[in-house]
Amino acid sequence: MYIGRVRGSVMSTIKNELYEGRRLLVVDRLNLDGSVSDQYDICVDVVQAGVGDVVLVLDEGNSSRQILDREPDGAIRAVIAGVIDEITLGQRDNDGQ
Amino acid sequence: MKFGRVVGTLVATHKYEGLEGVKFLVVQLLDSDLQPQGDPVIAADGTAQAGPGELVYVIASREAALVCPVKFVPVDHAIVGIVDIADLYDDDDLPAPNVDWAALEAD
DSSP states (O other), X not given: OEEEEEEEEEEOSSBOGGGTTOEEEEEXXXXXXXXXXXXXXXXXXXXXXOTTOEEEEEEOHHXXXXXXXXXXXXXXXXXXXXXXXXXXXXXXOTTOO | OEEEEEEEEEXXXXXXXXXXTXXXXXXXXXXXXXXXXSOOEEEEXXXXXXXXXXXXXXXXXXXXXXXXXXXXXXXXXXXXXXOSEEEEOOGGGSOOOXXXXXXXXXX
C-alpha cells in the first residue's frame, strides 16, 4: 500500500459494469517527506475520501476484489482503503529507546 | 488505473485464438496532468466504443484479463472506461491536508 493525496475525480458514463455507482478519484503518490512523486493511480473510493485528503491506497487485485466483495473476478486493482489521520516517521536506537 | 489517449487502431488477423473478437487500440498512457508518460501500449477495448482521440482509463496486468465480456482473455492492458470529465486540481488549489505528519521526537 502507499500514501497518496487525492487531487481530483473522474466522471465516466461508458465503463465496465463493476464501476457503476462507484466514485473514481485521482490519487498522486506521495514520498515520505510529503512531496508529490511522479506516480499516481485512478482509484475506486470506498471510504468517502475528499479532494486534498491524504489517503491509503491499496493497489492489488485480490485484496481490492475482497473489499468490493467481487471474488473471484472483477477488473479492479487500485482502491482507496483509508483516510490517514497521522504519520510519524523517524528511527529509534537499536536498544529500543 | 491510468489515464490514456487513444492514438490509433491495430488489426491482427493471425493471432492466438483466445484473442478472437478482441478490439485492439494504440493508447498513449498519461500522467495525472494528462501529459504523455512512458511509451504507448496496445490495449484491449473493454468498452467496445473507444476510438482515436478519446481520453480513456486503462488497467494493466492480470486485471486487464478480466475487463472483456469473455473472462481471462490474455491481454496485459485493457480500456476500462471513457472519461467524460477529469476534474483535476493544481497543488495551489488543493485544500490543506488533514493529516498530522511529524518526525519522531529526537531522543
